[in-house]
Amino acid sequence: MKYSIGVDLGGTDIKAGLVSAAGDISCRVVLPTDVEIGGPKVVAARIAEAVRQVLVNAGTAGIDITPKKSESTSKNPLQTDDEIHEIGVGLGAPGLIIAETGVVHFSPNFPGWSDIPLVDYVNAELAKLQPTKHAAQTDTHKKYTPILRGMDNDVNAMTLGELHHGAGVGYKSLVALTLGTGVGGGVVIDGKVYHGSRNTAGELGHTIVEPNGRVCGCGNLGCLEAYAGAKNIVERIAEKIENGRNSTLTAAMKDGTALTPRMIAEAAKAGDELAIKIFAETGQYIGIALTSIAHILNPQIAIIGGGIADAGEKLLFEPIRKELSKRAMDIPAQMKIVKAHLGNDAGIVGAAMLALERSFK
Ligand SMILES: [Zn+2]
Numbered sequence: 001m002k003y004s005i006g007v008d009l010g011g012t013d014i015k016a017g018l019v020s021a022a023g024d025i026s027c028r029v030v031l032p033t034d035v036e037i038g039g040p041k042v043v044a045a046r047i048a049e050a051v052r053q054v055l056v057n058a059g060t061a062g063i064d065i066t067p068k069k070s071e072s073t074s075k076n077p078l079q080t081d082d083e084i085h086e087i088g089v090g091l092g093a094p095g096l097i098i099a100e101t102g103v104v105h106f107s108p109n110f111p112g113w114s115d116i117p118l119v120d121y122v123n124a125e126l127a128k129l130q131p132t133k134h135a136a137q138t139d140t141h142k143k144y145t146p147i148l149r150g151m152d153n154d155v156n157a158m159t160l161g162e163l164h165h166g167a168g169v170g171y172k173s174l175v176a177l178t179l180g181t182g183v184g185g186g187v188v189i190d191g192k193v194y195h196g197s198r199n200t201a202g203e204l205g206h207t208i209v210e211p212n213g214r215v216c217g218c219g220n221l222g223c224l225e226a227y228a229g230a231k232n233i234v235e236r237i238a239e240k241i242e243n244g245r246n247s248t249l250t251a252a253m254k255d256g257t258a259l260t261p262r263m264i265a266e267a268a269k270a271g272d273e274l275a276i277k278i279f280a281e282t283g284q285y286i287g288i289a290l291t292s293i294a295h296i297l298n299p300q301i302a303i304i305g306g307g308i309a310d311a312g313e314k315l316l317f318e319p320i321r322k323e324l325s326k327r328a329m330d331i332p333a334q335m336k337i338v339k340a341h342l343g344n345d346a347g348i349v350g351a352a353m354l355a356l357e358r359s360f361k
Pocket residue numbers: 205206216217218219220223225
């Protein structure tokens with residue numbers, strides 16, 4: 001079976017795993033990113049270490065990751081099982097990523113990084129692992145050379161994961177929204193992630209939904225992120241409570257407890273009218289943004305993930321669909337709106353797909 005290794009690089013953790021062609025993850029590893037200890041080369045070394053540990057775990061678990069002859073990328077007719085087999089690695093990283101060249105142009109999670117050739121750095125670190133027999137113990141005759149073959153923005157990677165193994169299976173054109181601290185987006189056209197002319201396509205969180213609205217992290221006014229990001233949902237309900245609106249969350253807020261979207265969702269599910277209204281408004285703003293997106297791109301499906309999406313059908317998805325059907329023209333209004341399937345695994349699965357899709361060599 002064809003395997004690859006997916007690495008999800010975050011500001012705090014590096015998550016990695018062995019991903020099968022069916023999209024199943026095994027041999028997971030989580031390491032601290034250690035960004036505060038050193039610069040990009042230290043982070044690259046941590047990524048390589050995570051990959052090494054995944055391979056060691058695979059050896060310990062007795063998983064045979066050797067590609068079959070027909071799957072081998074080396075196409076060497078003389079290859080025997082004593083030779084080194086390549087295994088593809090894919091990396092999802094936060095920020096503005098130049099996918100074709102493997103460069104991190106800028107990343108809010110890594111202050112000071114500017115046009116970092118991260119793929120080269122990681123491959124230099126991975127090369128140092130040779131000729132260690134990572135598969136060790138149970139499979140000592142086999143050697144694996146991990147090579148980083150693809151890197152993309154983390155949200156594009158998640159979008160790719162959902163396309164191949166999640167809610168997007170069977171579709172060729174889709175958009176994905178991740179509702180977390182910020183609001184990320186990804187666009188798939190004709191089965192491929194669309195990057196735009198200079199790699200900034202898919203910033204769906206910065207679709208304007210109120211011309212003179214709330215201030216967004218990007219500096220603009222009225223972006224979707226300024227309404228549907230976790231911090232902003234909390235701010236909106238806190239302002240209303242401070243202005244005297246009744247809510248079951250009032251006591252917690254007065255005690256100094258930091259509200260979270262989960263607490264607001266729980267209050268809403270227990271019947272708190274203000275909390276219900278906040279989610280209905282959030283859904284309405286997402287619906288407004290998706291109306292524009294549906295008119296521009298006419299995707300088959302919009303996949304919505306991230307922690308906020310856990311608020312669920314009634315609180316969030318119904319208001320989104322209602323807004324789309326109210327505003328969009330007949331055909332774009334038929335875009336399906338569904339919850340993401342892969343949850344936190346989308347990053348690793350999607351990164352592994354990058355290893356299969358692209359090659360820098
Ligand atoms: Zn913005």
